[in-house]
Amino acid sequence: MRWKELSSQTCSLARTLAVIGDRWTLLVLREAFLRVRRFDDFQKRLGIARRVLTERLALLVEEGVLEKRPYQDRPVRHEYRLTQKGLDLYPALIALVHWGDKHYAGEDGPPLIHTHMACGQDFTPVTTCSECGEPVDPRDVRVRVNPALLAGRDDESAA
Amino acid sequence: MRWKELSSQTCSLARTLAVIGDRWTLLVLREAFLRVRRFDDFQKRLGIARRVLTERLALLVEEGVLEKRPYQDRPVRHEYRLTQKGLDLYPALIALVHWGDKHYAGEDGPPLIHTHMACGQDFTPVTTCSECGEPVDPRDVRVRVNPALLAGRDDESAA
DNA sequence: TGACTCCGTTCCATTTCAAGACTCATATAG
């Protein structure tokens, strides 16, 4: 299966990965969440090949995850900002970071500390159920194919 | 930056990606969460090259995300199961799936529906603050370098 | 004028990947 074919799968995970599931893309997004916005800043901070960065940014813009807007004329310069769709990736990003913190941080603790300004405290992310508000344990989740899509296929896909 | 070098970064996201940030790895894990356990099942369901699958499974086992255990002798056959560390990836996985559902599902809705057995309802994941329990908006989060690690470096990294 | 900045492009050698054939040990069918 070629990478591009992923996006044609029914599975939402596959579709997501087709957009952001690249080695570099998530690191680019990390920087974006840290408020990096310019080509050269991304490039320097990540040490990514310029050609690859150009490509990734273009894809993210095309997908509507980032938005390219001029921040000055003459010479026209653009910055790349997260759109709402991009901001929606935050739960995924922070969950990945949290996993790394939990399993790979040394005894001094995680590299970064996150503060929730709404309550003023340092926090870790907790995935809860939209319905009952309780934390979700994967063993308590059952999955079924959306009946509306059963008009033909009998595959499942997606976790 | 080579792929392997990622794991030597301070950033938790980079370290996480060094383990699971591969095109195929997350799809393998998706299947694992769907209770797929055998080499050939992974292979057939994903259409992944056998060599790549061998490699990915070996890495996941080495990292302690999956556990390889025999389920029969003569011929010895193994199955790959998620460890607790693997189960800990659930929040990240489901966040990625949810993003795909939200932004790429057609009008019939997402491919899969998740039911939270604890409360009996279909749900979507919500990322909340471990301290106040409220949903987290990325704009409400500030990040700072863990002071315990400041003995030298002044980099930030990690979203 | 010459140096410098930002944002890309182009080129090439190296690495990684995908596909599919091949291996090998054990089972089962006929």
Place this chain on the structure above:
DNA sequence: CTATATGAGTCTTGAAATGGAACGGAGTCA
């Protein structure tokens, strides 16, 4: 006992992605 099947890989080979470094161009600074 021969043929076929299954699980779990390994090998080969050509295609694609990557890293690195140089190049370009538009405009500013001094």
